[in-house]
Amino acid sequence: MIEIETERLVLRRFRIRDAAPMAAYRNDPDIARYQAWPSPLTPEAATDQARVYSEQDPEQPGWFQYAIELKADRSMVGDLGVNLHANRLQADLGYTLAPGLHGQGYATEAVRAVLDHLFRWGLHRVSAECDARNTPSARLLERVGFDLEGRRPEFTLNINTGEWTDTLLYGLLASRWQKPAVGPQEH
Ligand SMILES: CC(C)(COP(=O)(O)OP(=O)(O)OC[C@H]1O[C@@H](n2cnc3c(N)ncnc32)[C@H](O)[C@@H]1OP(=O)(O)O)[C@@H](O)C(=O)NCCC(=O)NCCS
Numbered sequence: 389m390i391e392i393e394t395e396r397l398v399l400r401r402f403r404i405r406d407a408a409p410m411a412a413y414r415n416d417p418d419i420a421r422y423q424a425w426p427s428p429l430t431p432e433a434a435t436d437q438a439r440v441y442s443e444q445d446p447e448q449p450g451w452f453q454y455a456i457e458l459k460a461d462r463s464m465v466g467d468l469g470v471n472l473h474a475n476r477l478q479a480d481l482g483y484t485l486a487p488g489l490h491g492q493g494y495a496t497e498a499v500r501a502v503l504d505h506l507f508r509w510g511l512h513r514v515s516a517e518c519d520a521r522n523t524p525s526a527r528l529l530e531r532v533g534f535d536l537e538g539r540r541p542e543f544t545l546n547i548n549t550g551e552w553t554d555t556l557l558y559g560l561l562a563s564r565w566q567k568p569a570v571g572p573q574e575h
Pocket of ligand 1: 420
C-alpha cells in the first residue's frame with residue numbers, strides 16, 4: 389500500500405520532480421533548525437535524494453518517505469518518513485511541512501493517517517524522537533497520542549551547528565491508538 393488519502397491530503401510515493409519543493413523547504417533555516425540534514429541541500433543532491441525516496445519499498449525494513457501533497461492544488465508540501473524495523477512490528481516516524489502551511493493541522497492529519505495505516509497493518513509500536521526545543525513537533529506527537537517516555541541529555545550532535553542537543557523520546561502502542569472517527573482511504 390503506497391497511497392493514503394485524507395480529507396485534505398494525499399500521501400504518495402516520491403517523484404523526481406518533488407526535489408525542487410523539498411529543497412526549498414529543507415533549505416529554510418527555520419525548518420532545518422532541529423534537523424540533521426546536510427545544509428544547504430543543492431539541486432543535484434535533492435534530485436538524488438528524491439530518486440532514492442522514489443525507489444523505497446514501504447513493506448521492507450528501512451525508511452520509506454511519503455511525499456505529502458495538498459489535494460487543493462496538488463502541490464508537494466512536505467514529507468513523512470517511516471522506518472520499519474527488521475521485525476516488521478515496530479517503526480520510527482519523522483515529518484516535515486513547508487513553512488507557509490504550519491498551524492493548520494496538515495502535519496497532524498498526515499501523521500494520524502500514517503499511524504492508522506501502520507496499526508491496521510499490525511504494528512505493535514511506533515516511536516519518534518525530537519529535539520527538546522522543538523515545541524511544535526512535541527505538541528504534534530502529544531496531540532496524536534504519543535507518550536513522552538524519556539529525555540536523553542546531549543544525545544544528538546547537530547552536524548550543521550556542532551551543538552549537542554537533548555532528545556525527547558516518544559512512543560505509541562497499538563493498544564493505546566485512538567482510531568480517527570473518519571479513517572483515511574488507502575489505495
Ligand atoms: C513539526 C511540524 C511539522 C509541526 O507543524 P505544525 O504546523 O505545528 O503542525 P500541524 O500542521 O499539525 O498544525 C498544528 C497546529 O495547527 C493548529 N490547527 C489548526 N487547525 C487544525 C486542525 N484542523 N487539526 C489539528 N490542528 C490544527 C493546531 O492547534 C496546532 O497549533 P498549536 O501547536 O499552536 O496548538 C513543523 O513545525 C515542521 O515542519 N518543522 C520542521 C521540521 C521538523 O522539525 N520536524 C520534526 C522533526 S522531529
